[in-house]
Amino acid sequence: MRHENRFLDISPLIVGFTRQMAYGLILVLFMCFRPQGLLGEFGRKKLRKGDDTGTVDTEDGSSRRVNIKEVETVLGTSRAKESADTGPLLELQNVSRSFGGIHAVSDCTLSLKRGAITGLIGPNGAGKTTLLKSIFGLLRPWEGRILYQGRDIAGRRTEVNVREGLSYMPQGQGLFPDLSVTDNLDLGDYALGKTASGVSMDQVLDLFPILGSRKHQKAGTLSGGEQRMLSLGIALKQSPKLLLLDEPSIGLAPIIVQNVMETIRQVNHRLKTGIVIVEQNIEATSRIVDRIFIIKVGKIVFSGGADIASDKQRLWDLF
Numbered sequence: 516m517r518h519e520n521r522f523l524d525i526s527p528l529i530v531g532f533t534r535q536m537a538y539g540l541i542l543v544l545f546m547c548f549r550p551q552g553l554l555g556e557f558g559r560k561k562l563r564k565g566d567d568t569g570t571v572d573t574e575d576g577s578s579r580r581v582n583i584k585e586v587e588t589v590l591g592t593s594r595a596k597e598s599a600d601t602g603p604l605l606e607l608q609n610v611s612r613s614f615g616g617i618h619a620v621s622d623c624t625l626s627l628k629r630g631a632i633t634g635l636i637g638p639n640g641a642g643k644t645t646l647l648k649s650i651f652g653l654l655r656p657w658e659g660r661i662l663y664q665g666r667d668i669a670g671r672r673t674e675v676n677v678r679e680g681l682s683y684m685p686q687g688q689g690l691f692p693d694l695s696v697t698d699n700l701d702l703g704d705y706a707l708g709k710t711a712s713g714v715s716m717d718q719v720l721d722l723f724p725i726l727g728s729r730k731h732q733k734a735g736t737l738s739g740g741e742q743r744m745l746s747l748g749i750a751l752k753q754s755p756k757l758l759l760l761d762e763p764s765i766g767l768a769p770i771i772v773q774n775v776m777e778t779i780r781q782v783n784h785r786l787k788t789g790i791v792i793v794e795q796n797i798e799a800t801s802r803i804v805d806r807i808f809i810i811k812v813g814k815i816v817f818s819g820g821a822d823i824a825s826d827k828q829r830l831w832d833l834f
């Protein structure tokens with residue numbers, strides 16, 4: 516009996532504690548899945564373009580008429596649209612990212628011109644992949660801003676980034692070895708959504724003629740160089756404005772590296788695609804880039820134009 520009383524005494528405490536835990540959990544989930552808050556997305560969806568006013572849902576569940584200019588100023592869309600056409604394609608402002616106690620990327624600031632090939636070179640463990648993954652949304656930077664066409668995309672979901680024109684070719688192959696060449700290329704479209712279509716299959720095969728004669732071959736049976744071309748083709752099918760390439764030359768024989776680099780230059784030239792190329796291969800990269808950044812122990816230690824890029828001795832000294 517005494518036992519039963521004690522249970523009755525503490526049960527309100529347990530209920531209260533559980534309720535507080537549930538509230539806390541809901542709040543954390545909300546912050547994870549809707550960091551933009553309630554107003555951001557709903558507000559944008561309901562605005563009627565061509566009209567000076569629109570309707571937004573407020574946090575208390577009611578609707579409110581607002582002036583579009585006012586909302587655009589608050590959300591930053593107006594400024595973003597302006598600089599989308601004129602400003603740099605991508606700007607990194609003081610971006611930092613750590614893993615435990617390791618500062619993989621520290622206070623990195625750089626700016627990319629539209630339609631240019633930008634090289635980001637550095638030794639093993641310099642932070643190149645971390646920076647690229649942060650741009651593409653695979654990692655969220657701890658600090659700093661990543662402005663793509665004038666809008667901060669730090670931590671934005673990768674599928675949104677793909678739809679907005681970012682494509683990423685990971686280190687290694689980034690393809691499905693058991694699928695045919697054409698099936699792999701079709702997957703590039705899939706990433707854009709069912710109805711959207713990027714660069715056509717013919718355009719890709721035109722850029723990579725070797726893939727044309729291997730259409731039905733399984734990707735896993737292609738040579739290393741052919742697989743790298745296919746990975747590039749998959750990324751291109753998404754019709755990117757900015758293509759992020761993580762060490763495209765890795766593991767390839769020098770002659771094949773030259774082919775891959777030449778193809779990257781052709782992609783940039785013919786499709787006007789902006790390209791960031793992360794590399795350790797100074798020789799090969801410096802031949803095709805318009806601008807080069809050197810990153811060491813997570814910090815950008817040098818940046819220069821095409822003239823510097825062709826001064827290989829200087830680059831080696833800085834490397």
Ligand code: ATP
Pocket residue numbers: 614617618619637638639640641642643644645646795
């Ligand atoms: P590489 O040329 O060898 O691929 P990198 O310049 O791309 O190197 P990163 O892969 O960005 O370098 O790694 C930078 C540092 O961050 C390294 O010290 C690495 O060990 C560390 N690092 C990267 N990712 C993680 C992770 N998920 N967890 C812990 N540490 C990580």
